Amino acid sequence: MRGLLSFGRGLHTLSNRxxxxxxxxxxxxxxxxxxxxxxxxxxxxxxxxxxxxVLVRGRMPIPAAKRAxxxxxxxxxQFVVPVVFVTNAGNCLRQTKADQLSHILxxxxxxxxxxxxxxxxxxxxxxxxxxxxxSGQGPVLEIAKNLGFNNVVSIDMLxxxxxxxxxxxHNRRPKLPSSAVVIHPKVEAVILFGEPVRWxxxxxxxxxxxxxxxxxxxxxxxxxxxxxxxxxxxxxxxWMAEANSPRFGHGTFLVCLENIYKKITGKELKYEALMGKPxxxxxxxxxxxxxxxxxxxxxxxPITSLYAIGDNLMTDIYGANLYNRYLEERLRQNPxxxxxxxxxTGSTTAVPQDEDIDNLWExxxxxxxxxxxxxxxxxxxxxxxxxxxxxxxxxxxxxxxFHGHRDFRFDPLLVEPGHIVQDVAEAxxxxxxxxxxxPK
Ligand SMILES: [Mg+2]
Numbered sequence: 370m371r372g373l374l375s376f377g378r379g380l381h382t383l384s385n386r387x388x389x390x391x392x393x394x395x396x397x398x399x400x401x402x403x404x405x406x407x408x409x410x411x412x413x414x415x416x417x418x419x420x421x422x423v424l425v426r427g428r429m430p431i432p433a434a435k436r437a438x439x440x441x442x443x444x445x446x447q448f449v450v451p452v453v454f455v456t457n458a459g460n461c462l463r464q465t466k467a468d469q470l471s472h473i474l475x476x477x478x479x480x481x482x483x484x485x486x487x488x489x490x491x492x493x494x495x496x497x498x499x500x501x502x503x504s505g506q507g508p509v510l511e512i513a514k515n516l517g518f519n520n521v522v523s524i525d526m527l528x529x530x531x532x533x534x535x536x537x538x539h540n541r542r543p544k545l546p547s548s549a550v551v552i553h554p555k556v557e558a559v560i561l562f563g564e565p566v567r568w569x570x571x572x573x574x575x576x577x578x579x580x581x582x583x584x585x586x587x588x589x590x591x592x593x594x595x596x597x598x599x600x601x602x603x604x605x606x607x608w609m610a611e612a613n614s615p616r617f618g619h620g621t622f623l624v625c626l627e628n629i630y631k632k633i634t635g636k637e638l639k640y641e642a643l644m645g646k647p648x649x650x651x652x653x654x655x656x657x658x659x660x661x662x663x664x665x666x667x668x669x670x671p672i673t674s675l676y677a678i679g680d681n682l683m684t685d686i687y688g689a690n691l692y693n694r695y696l697e698e699r700l701r702q703n704p705x706x707x708x709x710x711x712x713x714t715g716s717t718t719a720v721p722q723d724e725d726i727d728n729l730w731e732x733x734x735x736x737x738x739x740x741x742x743x744x745x746x747x748x749x750x751x752x753x754x755x756x757x758x759x760x761x762x763x764x765x766x767x768x769x770x771f772h773g774h775r776d777f778r779f780d781p782l783l784v785e786p787g788h789i790v791q792d793v794a795e796a797x798x799x800x801x802x803x804x805x806x807x808p809k
Pocket of ligand 1: 419421422
């Protein structure tokens with residue numbers, strides 16, 4: 370958990386003024402560091418928003434998103450409840466995503482409100498100085514560097530150095546045999562950020578790296594030995610863009626990689642870590658960010674309820690329900706510790722200082738004040754309420770519904786949403802009603 374230190378520090382340098390400017394809100398007080406008037410209602414709940422299929426479809430904003438966020442900010446552009454955005458996207462920096470959201474929603478969003486699927490990689494400090502191969506698209510080298518990795522090679526860099534390896538596309542094959550032009554250090558771990566552009570190239574070179582133990586000058590070895598550590602973000606099989614039907618996500622790429630590896634070696638591909646929704650770690654981050662926002666605003670009530678709004682049963686709903694199960698189990702086993710944490714969170718003196726954060730990550734991530742995480746499913750994305758259901762319910766669950774990752778166990782209770790609403794504006798109305806919260 371030590372590796373979380375730098376990420377934690379970022380929470381306390383909120384660049385709200387900048388975000389407000391980008392959102393077109395000028396001349397008013399900053400979002401989370403202003404003094405809270407006692408006359409305003411104070412929330413004891415926080416909201417986790419998925420982005421694709423909830424707020425946007427591809428690049429197009431979903432109309433209900435703007436209506437929803439008009440309800441979530443006051444006349445000064447300040448949020449009236451803690452809000453975080455939890456996305457499995459991984460092809461840009463948190464600041465870039467915050468800027469996009471500010472523009473789309475017309476309210477100021479800071480990077481400290483955004484959790485990308487790769488954010489937990491800050492924890493994996495033992496790999497930060499090792500040579501890691503990164504796969505994905507977008508500014509993968511910059512993202513890796515921003516996460517703390519100092520010795521990074523990309524698929525494109527390897528392809529340039531070893532041009533004889535990528536042979537699927539006949540038009541991109543080298544005209545003449547060539548030798549390696551740059552000698553890279555031996556790769557010691559592989560990070561899969563998200564789906565690449567040229568799947569055949571990345572599948573080939575990732576398999577090559579795994580089977581040569583990181584040395585592309587060598588030949589494939591398929592004997593019985595563990596492969597290099599594989600750190601993977603975003604398990605979404607599909608996602609919803611502008612098209613009528615869902616599009617391939619990184620989970621589909623992983624299905625290809627897992628099956629190719631197994632076909633060649635006869636063994637299962639193993640993951641050192643799987644990040645992004647529905648992994649529990651992602652929700653621990655979200656809960657911590659929500660609690661930090663409440664503390665910054667000096668809201669005295671502890672944040673006891675979380676609501677996760679999403680469009681995907683296998684990521685948003687499964688993840689929220691899995692985290693809720695953890696919170697309920699924790700409450701059942703140790704109600705006194707939970708009450709103590711909730712009381713501490715409500716204290717106005719609880720805003721942590723930088724020097725305390727090293728300890729905080731270890732203690733606070735493990736000690737949420739929340740006691741429930743309710744899932745809310747919207748119908749503007751992947752989930753289709755009108756989809757045909759096969760007559761055999763068993764087949765329906767196994768073949769139609771379960772799009773989760775290979776390493777996540779299917780449990781019908783975890784894909785059961787707490788609420789189903791039409792869109793995100795309805796979701797906000799429902800939550801305010803449930804919480805009897807009337808913002809002024
Ligand atoms: Mg989504």
